[in-house]
Amino acid sequence: LAADVSKIKPILEVLDDEPPLTPDLVDLAGWLSERYLCTKAAAVQALLPSGMRAKASTKLRLAGDPPFVLPASLEADLLQSLYQSPNKTKEQLIAERPEWRPILRAWVAEGILEESYRVKQGAQVKTITALQCSLDSAAFQAALEELSRAKKQKEVLAYLFDQGVAVPMKDVLSELGASSSTVKPLLEKGYLQKVEQEVLRDPYGIAHEQPEQPLPLTELQRSAYDQIAAAVDTQKPETFLLQGVTGSGKTEVYLQAIASCVEQGRQAIMLVPEIALTPQMVERFKKRFGDDVAVMHSRLSAGEKFDEWRRIRQGDVTIVVGARSAIFAPFRSIGLMIIDEEHEVSYKQDDHPKYLAREVAMYRARQHGATVVLGSATPALETRWWAHQGQIRRIEMGERVMGQRLPKVKVIDMRNELHEGNRSMFSKALKKGIEERLEKGEQIILFLNRRGFATFVLCRSCGYVARCRECEIPLTFHKARGLEQLRCHYCGYAERMPETCPDCKGDHVRHFGTGTQRVEEELHRVFPQAGVIRMDVDTTSGKGSHAELLQRFRNQEAQILLGTQMIAKGLDFPNVTLVGVISADTSLFVPDFRAAERTFQLLTQVAGRAGRHLLPGEVVVQSYNPQHYAVQFAKKQEYENFFQHEIRVRYGVHNPPFRELTAFTSVNTDEDAALRIARTLEDRLRTLFQGRDDIIILGTSPAPLSRLQGKYRFNVVLKYIRFKQVGDPIRTVYLEAAHEAQKAGGYLSIDVNAQ
Numbered sequence: 001l002a003a004d005v006s007k008i009k010p011i012l013e014v015l016d017d018e019p020p021l022t023p024d025l026v027d028l029a030g031w032l033s034e035r036y037l038c039t040k041a042a043a044v045q046a047l048l049p050s051g052m053r054a055k056a057s058t059k060l061r062l063a064g065d066p067p068f069v070l071p072a073s074l075e076a077d078l079l080q081s082l083y084q085s086p087n088k089t090k091e092q093l094i095a096e097r098p099e100w101r102p103i104l105r106a107w108v109a110e111g112i113l114e115e116s117y118r119v120k121q122g123a124q125v126k127t128i129t130a131l132q133c134s135l136d137s138a139a140f141q142a143a144l145e146e147l148s149r150a151k152k153q154k155e156v157l158a159y160l161f162d163q164g165v166a167v168p169m170k171d172v173l174s175e176l177g178a179s180s181s182t183v184k185p186l187l188e189k190g191y192l193q194k195v196e197q198e199v200l201r202d203p204y205g206i207a208h209e210q211p212e213q214p215l216p217l218t219e220l221q222r223s224a225y226d227q228i229a230a231a232v233d234t235q236k237p238e239t240f241l242l243q244g245v246t247g248s249g250k251t252e253v254y255l256q257a258i259a260s261c262v263e264q265g266r267q268a269i270m271l272v273p274e275i276a277l278t279p280q281m282v283e284r285f286k287k288r289f290g291d292d293v294a295v296m297h298s299r300l301s302a303g304e305k306f307d308e309w310r311r312i313r314q315g316d317v318t319i320v321v322g323a324r325s326a327i328f329a330p331f332r333s334i335g336l337m338i339i340d341e342e343h344e345v346s347y348k349q350d351d352h353p354k355y356l357a358r359e360v361a362m363y364r365a366r367q368h369g370a371t372v373v374l375g376s377a378t379p380a381l382e383t384r385w386w387a388h389q390g391q392i393r394r395i396e397m398g399e400r401v402m403g404q405r406l407p408k409v410k411v412i413d414m415r416n417e418l419h420e421g422n423r424s425m426f427s428k429a430l431k432k433g434i435e436e437r438l439e440k441g442e443q444i445i446l447f448l449n450r451r452g453f454a455t456f457v458l459c460r461s462c463g464y465v466a467r468c469r470e471c472e473i474p475l476t477f478h479k480a481r482g483l484e485q486l487r488c489h490y491c492g493y494a495e496r497m498p499e500t501c502p503d504c505k506g507d508h509v510r511h512f513g514t515g516t517q518r519v520e521e522e523l524h525r526v527f528p529q530a531g532v533i534r535m536d537v538d539t540t541s542g543k544g545s546h547a548e549l550l551q552r553f554r555n556q557e558a559q560i561l562l563g564t565q566m567i568a569k570g571l572d573f574p575n576v577t578l579v580g581v582i583s584a585d586t587s588l589f590v591p592d593f594r595a596a597e598r599t600f601q602l603l604t605q606v607a608g609r610a611g612r613h614l615l616p617g618e619v620v621v622q623s624y625n626p627q628h629y630a631v632q633f634a635k636k637q638e639y640e641n642f643f644q645h646e647i648r649v650r651y652g653v654h655n656p657p658f659r660e661l662t663a664f665t666s667v668n669t670d671e672d673a674a675l676r677i678a679r680t681l682e683d684r685l686r687t688l689f690q691g692r693d694d695i696i697i698l699g700t701s702p703a704p705l706s707r708l709q710g711k712y713r714f715n716v717v718l719k720y721i722r723f724k725q726v727g728d729p730i731r732t733v734y735l736e737a738a739h740e741a742q743k744a745g746g747y748l749s750i751d752v753n754a755q
């Protein structure tokens, strides 16, 4: 590609003294762009914390008096806007009136407008003001004489002279009980000077005086640890699957393996599914390793992320605990990367580049000679399969640390309940179980598959269902401060709950299903004596709210914790002896070939929350499809048998791990355009792979969410055995089609190894 040199803009400012990306990260960006078919620029962006990404803007100013007076017109409006606020950026002006774009271009070319570029980093280094004495001994003595009657000033000057270094101003003031008016004359005379000191924002500013000691390992833990530590020693790339039942003590193995890696002067990355949900993990790392740990996750401010990133880059820390993107931590010599709950969907990035953390980890392992540990009680089917094939070494921990038995799981057939006249959302068994726990003062976790999943609104007389005008998916019923509302969970659209049916004008509109709010209401009705904490997207949107709600439950301020899948992960409460799943079915019948796997994983994880400590645990799962194999194997907590069953299902229909899937989605506000682009792509792929029976193309079809935020979406899915054999040809076809999609005012996204 030949670039037009005249269009390249001059460099205005160099933002970093040191290049932010090390050579291995530059190489990684190259790999990302090839593997996930994104641009190099997008790949580089993914490697940097948001605060490092520079934002460019263009300021436009009138070069002089406008040479003309305009009658009312687009141009006149633009002129007026430029007069009123002369400092607007081009981007702001275009956002104000998109029609101004060509005029702006023309006026710049004619010299009526002057352009200037600005580059600003998203986050800035934070500084504080410090004071320093600028006098030598002789001058200091003279100054003391001169200040003989200003006692406080003398004190401040003497203090800073003694310190010899700069001291933060607020410390000086509080230490000596001085005020800024004392300091001011000293600064004016030049006895003191102000210096700006760089400080790091520490989101988890907890000081731990006494580091926690490692626990003596059980036999199973010891064997797992030995194998992992030995692999780290060899400095050769290697991947393990640490398959340990819930409560088998995987975390302790991680901690000690990391300690051993760090002792050898190498660095370690610990990934957790969504760190805001696992404050205990961060706490354990901080307790064990103190200040040696950086934390990276989406709930930090841009400034905090920026600082954590710099601590890693500067070598101030050797361990990072974080969500998905922490896999890009700019360490120099990585020895160990651990992915906990490796089967979780949050390890797949949902924006370009749509990378999978486990693949990135394995690539970095090759770069650094590092070890990767994939930990889970319910590994992704692919991971377990690769272990079966010998590409990954499997370590099994089949028993809980203290030998506690896995909890008994009861599956309740909800159809029978209905036949027996129980119309409540709680089966008799669950109700009885809750009553018993409440009496004994033990705690209960109730789990709902998805927030307000089925709380749709329906007219009982004509069958009308309230849907979002933009997305066409059913609206969800919400009740807040007495106000009944319908909300779209995809675009945020909201309207009032209708009193009469918009279609038949009848008054039989009702909300149906079991959202967390309805379960909460029902709990208050059936068990008025019990305190309930509800955890879902609505109650946890604030920054520290997850941790706060969990802490309240831990302190036993309430006996029941009710929540969506966010409570299925990594929580560990000694007093919980009953876990109830309100409906196992909600995740079973979604149009996704992974539905059985996800349901099995979810149920097993949830069941693992009960009886982890001294008290024995019980799990009650309610289902309208109790005979389904995902439910049955989860009931017995038999991962291996589930794996054997599911792998045959996958083999039969050419799904992962036997084929990899790449999905293309054509998106456009114009339905015909979206469809046309998808069809063109499909045709080209068919031509490209004609006669290749190892490649399957699933033709153009509406995406699972066929209309989202007012845009139409169509999918084309490609199944192949090895990406290497198709990557290059796909790239060419994809880029062409993506370009056409853009010209048509939409876009074409690609998801390599779609999950």
Ligand code: ADP
Pocket (backbone or CB within 6 Å): 215, 216, 217, 218, 221, 244, 245, 246, 247, 248, 249, 250, 251, 252, 401, 572
């Ligand atoms: P997993 O992540 O495999 O589900 P955890 O790491 O949460 O299991 O461990 C379960 C419980 O066992 C935790 O409370 C942990 O503190 C405890 N534990 C882990 N290892 C040991 C050990 N070697 N000795 C005593 N307790 C342990």
Ligand code: ZN
Pocket (backbone or CB within 6 Å): 459, 460, 461, 462, 463, 464, 501, 502, 503, 504, 505, 506
């Ligand atoms: Zn109606």
